[in-house]
Amino acid sequence: xxxxxxxxxxxxxxxxxxxxxxxxxxxxxxxxxxxxxxxxxxxxxxxxxxxxxxxxxxxxxxxxxxxxxxxxxxxxxxxxxxxxxxxxxxxxxxxxxxxxxxxxxxxxxxxxxxxxxxxxxxxxxxxxxxxxxxxxxxxxxxxxxxxxxx
Amino acid sequence: xxxxxxxxxxxxxxxxxxxxxxxxxxxxxxxxxxxxxxxxxxxxxxxxxxxxxxxxxxxxxxxxxxxxxxxxxxxxxxxxxx
Numbered sequence: 001x002x003x004x005x006x007x008x009x010x011x012x013x014x015x016x017x018x019x020x021x022x023x024x025x026x027x028x029x030x031x032x033x034x035x036x037x038x039x040x041x042x043x044x045x046x047x048x049x050x051x052x053x054x055x056x057x058x059x060x061x062x063x064x065x066x067x068x069x070x071x072x073x074x075x076x077x078x079x080x081x082x083x084x085x086x087x088x089x090x091x092x093x094x095x096x097x098x099x100x101x102x103x104x105x106x107x108x109x110x111x112x113x114x115x116x117x118x119x120x121x122x123x124x125x126x127x128x129x130x131x132x133x134x135x136x137x138x139x140x141x142x143x144x145x146x147x148x149x150x
Numbered sequence: 151x152x153x154x155x156x157x158x159x160x161x162x163x164x165x166x167x168x169x170x171x172x173x174x175x176x177x178x179x180x181x182x183x184x185x186x187x188x189x190x191x192x193x194x195x196x197x198x199x200x201x202x203x204x205x206x207x208x209x210x211x212x213x214x215x216x217x218x219x220x221x222x223x224x225x226x227x228x229x230x231x232x
Contacts, residue, residue, distance in 0.1 A: 036232050052231070053158050055224060058208035083231060095232050115232060121210065123224075124231025125158035136159040139201075139228030 003067040003079045007059050009086040012096055021078050021098050028077035028100035032111035035097075040090035042137065047128045050088040055123035059083070066117045070099065073113070074106040081114065083124065113150055119143045152177075152217055154186065157226035163196040173219035179204050180213035182223060201228055 004020070006012075014035060021031055038050050067079045077100035084094050097115045101107040126137040151170045161167050171182070183204070187197040196202075205224040206215050217223060 054231070055155070055157055055205070055208070055226070058205055058224070061208050119232040120229065122231050123157065123205070123226060123229050125227065126230045127158070136227065137230045139230055 002077075003064060003071070004081070005060055005063045005067065006082045007054060007056075007063070008082065008084060011084070012082045012093060014093070014096065017080060017082065017096050017098060021080055021100050025077060025100060027102065028107075029102055030104040030107040031098065031100045032104070032107035033096070033098045034111050034115050035093055036095040036115070038088050038090050038092045038094060042128060042130075046131045047090060048131065049129040050090075050092075051127040051129070052085045052088060052094070053125045053127065054083075054085050058123050062122045063118065066114055066121065069117070070110040070114050074099075074101060074110045076101050076106060076110055079110070079114075081118070083118070083122070085124070116143075116146045116150065120147060151219065152182065153222045154182070155222065155224040157224065159227050160196060160202060160225055164193060173217065173221075177217045178213060179206060179211055179215045179217060179223065182217055183213075183225070197225065202226070203228060 018033065040047055063081050067081055070076060071079065080098040082096040088094060097111050099107045099110040120143050128135050128137055152173050153168060153170055155168045156164055156166060183197050187194040202225050204211050207222055
């Protein structure tokens with residue numbers, strides 16, 4: 001049972017992250033992974049670039065708290081959260097959520113739980129640079145709604 | 151002193167990333183927010199936005215939380231990561 005968190009400007013390699021969850025891990029028969037990437041279109045505005053701001057110090061604390069809550073709720077093995085900050089382009093990966101568990105349901109549920117809470121609790125903000133100018137992305141009501149299932 | 155940080159769109163509206171203010175006894179986050187809003191019309195308007203969220207010592211916090219000397223407070227728009 002371990003939690004690993006990274007908030008980083010550089011890209012991440014899904015294969016390397018998966019290998020980190022699996023290497024020498026014979027206790028967990030299931031690994032669930034979620035990867036979020038930059039879309040090129042948001043609310044009718046074509047997006048050329050994204051800038052991700054965060055609150056250093058609080059971000060890591062919140063991500064650890066979310067992962068810790070998931071570990072209390074499900075029987076989990078390794079948990080890995082990676083979130084990028086700084087400038088990003090359409091198609092770039094932004095976030096990696098990985099959860100290992102002895103069985104699949106715990107891994108799948110914990111993975112979904114962590115990305116749902118990350119979206120509403122972790123202090124990240126997206127700024128879009130598009131054809132029609134620059135705008136801060138508004139929070140989506142659907143993200144709050146998604147928490148109700150937990 | 152209390153260190154106050156602002157992020158994202160709110161920081162841009164205020165043209166300010168952080169300020170330090172003297173700690174008053176028994177000040178709440180709501181009190182601190184109102185006090186900062188007295189700076190001028192821009193601060194008043196930006197901090198009156200009910201969507202603005204608050205953190206106290208890097209944890210999400212409610213309006214009635216007490217702020218003490220040495221604390222770090224942050225105000226910011228709803229988060230949009232992931």
